[in-house]
Amino acid sequence: MTPDRHLSEDRLLDFYLQQRGGEADPVRSAVVRAHLTDCERCTRHYHELSSFLDAVHAESDDTVDEQFPEARLGAQFDRIMRRIDHLGRPGQVISFPTARRARPADATGGLGLTRRYVAAAAVASLLIGFTAGRFVTRSEFAATGQMASVSQTVAPAPAAANTAPSATRASADESFGSLDLSEIDSVNDTEPVILQAYDALTPTVREVNITQPR
Amino acid sequence: MTPKLATAGVLAPGAGNLAAITADALPLPGGRDRTEDNRLAADLKALVGSGALAEARERFSGIVARHQRRASRIAYHYLGDAADADEAVQDAFIKVFSHISSYREELPFEVWFTRILINGCLDRRKATGRRQRWLAPMDATIESRPAAPVGVGASPETQLLARERHQQLMQAIDTLPGRQRTVFVLCHLNDRSPREVSELTGLKESTVRVHLFRAVRKLRRLLGGMP
Numbered sequence: 001m002t003p004d005r006h007l008s009e010d011r012l013l014d015f016y017l018q019q020r021g022g023e024a025d026p027v028r029s030a031v032v033r034a035h036l037t038d039c040e041r042c043t044r045h046y047h048e049l050s051s052f053l054d055a056v057h058a059e060s061d062d063t064v065d066e067q068f069p070e071a072r073l074g075a076q077f078d079r080i081m082r083r084i085d086h087l088g089r090p091g092q093v094i095s096f097p098t099a100r101r102a103r104p105a106d107a108t109g110g111l112g113l114t115r116r117y118v119a120a121a122a123v124a125s126l127l128i129g130f131t132a133g134r135f136v137t138r139s140e141f142a143a144t145g146q147m148a149s150v151s152q153t154v155a156p157a158p159a160a161a162n163t164a165p166s167a168t169r170a171s172a173d174e175s176f177g178s179l180d181l182s183e184i185d186s187v188n189d190t191e192p193v194i195l196q197a198y199d200a201l202t203p204t205v206r207e208v209n210i211t212q213p214r
Numbered sequence: 215m216t217p218k219l220a221t222a223g224v225l226a227p228g229a230g231n232l233a234a235i236t237a238d239a240l241p242l243p244g245g246r247d248r249t250e251d252n253r254l255a256a257d258l259k260a261l262v263g264s265g266a267l268a269e270a271r272e273r274f275s276g277i278v279a280r281h282q283r284r285a286s287r288i289a290y291h292y293l294g295d296a297a298d299a300d301e302a303v304q305d306a307f308i309k310v311f312s313h314i315s316s317y318r319e320e321l322p323f324e325v326w327f328t329r330i331l332i333n334g335c336l337d338r339r340k341a342t343g344r345r346q347r348w349l350a351p352m353d354a355t356i357e358s359r360p361a362a363p364v365g366v367g368a369s370p371e372t373q374l375l376a377r378e379r380h381q382q383l384m385q386a387i388d389t390l391p392g393r394q395r396t397v398f399v400l401c402h403l404n405d406r407s408p409r410e411v412s413e414l415t416g417l418k419e420s421t422v423r424v425h426l427f428r429a430v431r432k433l434r435r436l437l438g439g440m441p
Contacts, residue, residue, distance in 0.1 A: 011429045013430055054433055057402060060403045067299075087308070
């Protein structure tokens with residue numbers, strides 16, 4: 001290799017690693033070494049490279065040695081061995097502070113069973129009450145519902161009958177079917193009722209003040 | 215995001231070229247012996263299998279002591295926070311102990327362990343990223359990470375400079391793409407050869423070298439040559 005052809009940085013790094021690692025290929029090392037003795041430029045590059053790498057290595061060593069002194073490594077060793085001792089053992093369950101009082105196992109089981117019974121009884125009571133409620137309401141309606149509707153729709157005064165809500169009109173029509181025709185005629189013979197608005201029937205404040213003595 | 219490393223036996227059975235690796239193929243840096251690691255791991259597996267947990271615990275403590283510092287170093291470079299790295303190392307060791315029955319003796323224990331550790335670190339990085347999405351960004355003047363401790367007797371100026379250098383380095387490493395970061399951390403900062411990193415990551419050795427070159431080039435551009 002002539003000084004005209006310089007060594008690449010990769011080759012120099014390879015040489016550096018071979019020198020440090022002790023795995024030098026004798027032939028290649030001899031060629032590079034011979035070139036370095038002749039070529040000043042490559043020698044300078046090699047020194048720059050090796051000084052940089054040595055500085056990085058030294059800096060790294062110092063840092064790691066300071067971060068991991070013997071005391072820290074000893075503590076780490078202890079922790080590893082302690083963890084090894086606890087391998088395969090379940091972790092201890094720490095009770096919650098409010099439940100600090102220890103209860104016997106059967107008492108805890110009994111309490112759980114009682115709670116379950118109470119919940120089941122509450123649900124059963126709700127179901128029974130709902131079913132019974134529906135049954136009672138239906139039977140009462142079947143017994144008294146029809147008569148009540150007739151008495152409510154026929155009995156009111158004529159004026160009130162005209163202002164009855166439309167909801168009761170259907171049941172009133174049905175009840176008319178069971179009345180005598182004479183009663184219908186008598187209703188028709190009476191004077192026709194003039195419909196009035198609710199507002200007209202409602203006394204105003206002024207009227208109240210006039211009628212009431214001061 | 216970096217794809218998870220295939221972990222023989224535990225996280226992804228049947229890892230690529232891992233079958234071709236023999237347990238004692240390479241020496242470990244720092245003069246450690248791979249055979250000793252594998253022997254300890256094989257003993258641990260046998261003891262756990264036979265239910266001799268007290269002896270298994272003792273054997274496992276030896277494994278922890280051998281790999282703890284290196285694991286902390288790797289985890290710290292991945293996570294950039296000492297507390298996170300501490301937890302990641304603990305979790306990795308716990309995982310090793312609880313999954314030791316799936317360890318295959320013909321493979322290097324260190325490769326198996328390192329893959330578990332790195333996958334744990336990647337999971338943590340992902341989780342942290344998800345959390346950060348929901349957090350309001352802090353004021354730029356407030357340091358997001360606790361400052362690295364510096365020497366006790368150092369002057370305030372030295373402390374400040376050291377802290378700045380540390381932050382710059384960690385931020386620069388953090389900006390590397392996933393594979394480049396993995397390769398750089400393992401190869402340069404943890405003194406692994408490209409061949410060993412190839413074992414650990416399941417990448418080809420040439421690919422490891424390419425990622426390393428790119429990582430170094432990018433770091434030089436970002437850091438501009440450290441003093």
